[in-house]
Amino acid sequence: MNALELLSQALLNLLTFQALVNVAWATLLGIIVGSLPGLTATMGVALLTTLTYRMTPDQAILVLICMYVGAIYGGSRSAILLNIPGTPASAATALDGFPLAKQGKAGYAMALATAGSCLGTLIGLVLLALVAPILAEFALDFGSFEFFWLALFGVIISGQLTAGSTPLKGYIAGILGLLVAMIGSEGIHAHVRFSFGIDDLNGGIALIPAMVGAFGFAEVLTVMTGGKSAFVTDKTDRVLPKLIDLWRYRWTIIRSGIVGTGVGVIPGVGEDIGAWASYAIAKRTSKERDLFGKGSMEGLTAAETGNSAVVPGALIPALTLAVPGSAPAAVLIAALFIHGVRPGPMIMIEQPQFVYSVVAMLFFATIAIGIYGLSLTRLLLLVLKIPRERLMPIVFVLCVIGPYAITQRLFDVWVMLFFGVVGFLLRRMDYPMAPLVLGIILGDLLDKNLRRGLTLSDGSLEPFFTRPISAIFVALIALTLLFSIPWIRQGSARLLGAGRFAA
Amino acid sequence: MRPARLDLITSIVLLVLGLATLYGGWSMDRLEVRRIHPASIPGLVPMLLGAALTVSAGLLLTQSIRAGGHRQGASGSTADPGAGRRLGLALLLTLGYPLLLIGRMPFELATGIFVFAFIAIFEWPDWSTHQARAVGLLTALLQAAITAFVISWVFRELFLVRLP
Numbered sequence: 001m002n003a004l005e006l007l008s009q010a011l012l013n014l015l016t017f018q019a020l021v022n023v024a025w026a027t028l029l030g031i032i033v034g035s036l037p038g039l040t041a042t043m044g045v046a047l048l049t050t051l052t053y054r055m056t057p058d059q060a061i062l063v064l065i066c067m068y069v070g071a072i073y074g075g076s077r078s079a080i081l082l083n084i085p086g087t088p089a090s091a092a093t094a095l096d097g098f099p100l101a102k103q104g105k106a107g108y109a110m111a112l113a114t115a116g117s118c119l120g121t122l123i124g125l126v127l128l129a130l131v132a133p134i135l136a137e138f139a140l141d142f143g144s145f146e147f148f149w150l151a152l153f154g155v156i157i158s159g160q161l162t163a164g165s166t167p168l169k170g171y172i173a174g175i176l177g178l179l180v181a182m183i184g185s186e187g188i189h190a191h192v193r194f195s196f197g198i199d200d201l202n203g204g205i206a207l208i209p210a211m212v213g214a215f216g217f218a219e220v221l222t223v224m225t226g227g228k229s230a231f232v233t234d235k236t237d238r239v240l241p242k243l244i245d246l247w248r249y250r251w252t253i254i255r256s257g258i259v260g261t262g263v264g265v266i267p268g269v270g271e272d273i274g275a276w277a278s279y280a281i282a283k284r285t286s287k288e289r290d291l292f293g294k295g296s297m298e299g300l301t302a303a304e305t306g307n308s309a310v311v312p313g314a315l316i317p318a319l320t321l322a323v324p325g326s327a328p329a330a331v332l333i334a335a336l337f338i339h340g341v342r343p344g345p346m347i348m349i350e351q352p353q354f355v356y357s358v359v360a361m362l363f364f365a366t367i368a369i370g371i372y373g374l375s376l377t378r379l380l381l382l383v384l385k386i387p388r389e390r391l392m393p394i395v396f397v398l399c400v401i402g403p404y405a406i407t408q409r410l411f412d413v414w415v416m417l418f419f420g421v422v423g424f425l426l427r428r429m430d431y432p433m434a435p436l437v438l439g440i441i442l443g444d445l446l447d448k449n450l451r452r453g454l455t456l457s458d459g460s461l462e463p464f465f466t467r468p469i470s471a472i473f474v475a476l477i478a479l480t481l482l483f484s485i486p487w488i489r490q491g492s493a494r495l496l497g498a499g500r501f502a503a
Numbered sequence: 504m505r506p507a508r509l510d511l512i513t514s515i516v517l518l519v520l521g522l523a524t525l526y527g528g529w530s531m532d533r534l535e536v537r538r539i540h541p542a543s544i545p546g547l548v549p550m551l552l553g554a555a556l557t558v559s560a561g562l563l564l565t566q567s568i569r570a571g572g573h574r575q576g577a578s579g580s581t582a583d584p585g586a587g588r589r590l591g592l593a594l595l596l597t598l599g600y601p602l603l604l605i606g607r608m609p610f611e612l613a614t615g616i617f618v619f620a621f622i623a624i625f626e627w628p629d630w631s632t633h634q635a636r637a638v639g640l641l642t643a644l645l646q647a648a649i650t651a652f653v654i655s656w657v658f659r660e661l662f663l664v665r666l667p
Contacts, residue, residue, distance in 0.1 A: 175559060179524060179556070182548065182549050182552065188545075189543070191534060191545040221597070224592075224593040225593065390646060393618040393650070394650050396621075397600075397614050398654070400601050404667060408664060413601050414601075420597075421594075447548040450547070451542065452543070455540040
């Protein structure tokens with residue numbers, strides 16, 4: 001069966017009453033979760049994973065993808081109306097969305113955000129359908145040496161790009177994640193490491209309780225510690241985007257869609273970087289760059305297109321390499337394993353229809369955010385008025401019972417609490433969470449492939465550096481580390497600046 | 504606490520963790536009796552990670568000392584003074600619910616008490632009149648009862664979970 005037939009089949013399979021109902025409620029729930037400051041896409045996907053483990057695999061994955069797409073889009077609501085991004089992905093949206101709201105154009109800003117998100121996801125899903133099979137085939141050439149470097153590269157690039165001005169904290173977060181992955185029975189000789197005599201640690205730390213803690217409980221503490229936010233009421237302006245505006249920004253939309261998808265492919269980087277990268281490029285190339293930050297429709301469109309395009313982009317390495325492109329994608333990988341789907345290079349051989357099913361799921365979720373975004377603008381404003389004191393206790397109860405429900409052991413609740421408190425403290429000290437999560441998920445891959453590779457080469461390090469793909473990874477890692485040294489970064493920026501000036 | 508001071512303390516904790524991991528990996532069973540390849544010993548990656556964490560923590564320690572972290576006092580934060588109190592309350596409630604309530608009484612009751620206490624404690628300063636207080640407490644009680652019932656029912660009846 002060729003790709004087009006598989007895609008048509010996947011779309012037809014989702015045209016059932018049950019699937020459409022699931023798309024409807026999960027996307028709406030995702031938009032609500034994303035729009036509420038303090039509830040992130042990762043938290044939504046992690047909590048929903050605990051609620052979907054009794055569903056059939058295809059319906060469960062559909063629900064989680066709809067939650068993911070909905071939450072990333074939903075973050076734009078509070079970014080525009082409160083100047084508080086509902087999720088970190090919408091931070092760039094707030095820069096122009098909030099000034100537009102203050103000018104009485106909140107409705108239109110949300111309409112543009114909806115259009116940008118839909119188009120961004122559509123561009124991303126086309127690229128997912130085109131790139132994923134090629135990448136999966138390419139990854140079949142990966143051996144232990146390449147997988148080791150891939151895992152290391154993922155943690156390092158994620159640490160570098162998500163830690164802002166202090167990449168060192170990003171690297172430390174990544175190392176801590178890798179250390180967490182070392183706990184429990186290792187994958188080659190089944191030797192139990194760092195269990196400290198606690199039987200529950202023999203199986204290692206499960207990702208879902210850790211994620212629910214780091215993104216759910218930690219968020220509850222963060223929200224309750226912060227001050228209350230002011231609310232900007234929506235003026236009754238237009239809630240449908242003008243086609244002429246979308247046409248005027250067509251190149252910005254296409255470029256942001258491609259940039260967002262590209263950022264999504266980079267392991268563990270995520271939607272916020274996708275939005276910032278798209279925004280920065282749009283600002284650099286725009287004819288109205290003076291308006292950026294003061295209510296630019298182009299800036300808003302670029303940010304929203306960019307962050308939404310990351311979603312399909314992040315699923316490309318998640319499906320084909322089992323390496324997540326973002327934190328919510330990491331939870332999705334855990335959910336895939338729970339439901340018996342094995343992501344990785346073999347996916348196009350073992351379950352080729354699955355990649356196209358994911359494309360179809362993203363397509364349905366995109367239609368749903370389009371419908372909700374344009375029709376429920378005023379209704380969704382009411383959601384933002386729910387006080388945190390009323391919402392957070394419910395979120396916390398779900399944080400406790402969700403991880404417990406999967407294995408029915410209280411140990412997972414303690415894990416959630418531990419990661420919640422540690423995650424909260426690390427976040428307060430500007431340590432990014434994405435490398436930590438990536439470390440937990442890639443630890444096993446890194447550990448097994450380093451030792452397997454060394455066994456294959458009889459202890460020699462040579463193949464780790466001389467095999468072509470390995471050599472490329474080594475060069476990328478070296479460059480990433482070099483550019484995190486402040487004086488090298490500043491020196492190269494000066495050189496580039498001088499070069500541009502001379503040209 | 505000031506950022507440089509916090510980094511200084513964190514880097515020392517991380518340095519100790521890194522060295523402990525390095526030692527843990529080094530002293531880990533090398534499974535010689537099973538005649539495994541010496542390059543595949545279970546402690547290899549923990550050793551490397553311990554070394555990497557030690558180096559990174561050392562760099563952070565140097566940076567924080569350069570930023571004057573060792574000279575700064577423990578106080579001096581410019582943060583919202585109410586934030587510490589709110590964090591303390593949130594920690595007390597969120598840790599008290601699973602550690603003290605769950606398992607000692609029916610799940611519904613534990614959840615109801617937690618939700619009611621959370622809302623009442625955090626909203627109390629906003630209730631300025633007797634009437635506002637009465638309405639607030641009543642709605643908090645109602646929300647606590649609904650939350651406890653709905654969540655318990657969904658997990659017990661739909662997901663067939665034996666609640667703690």
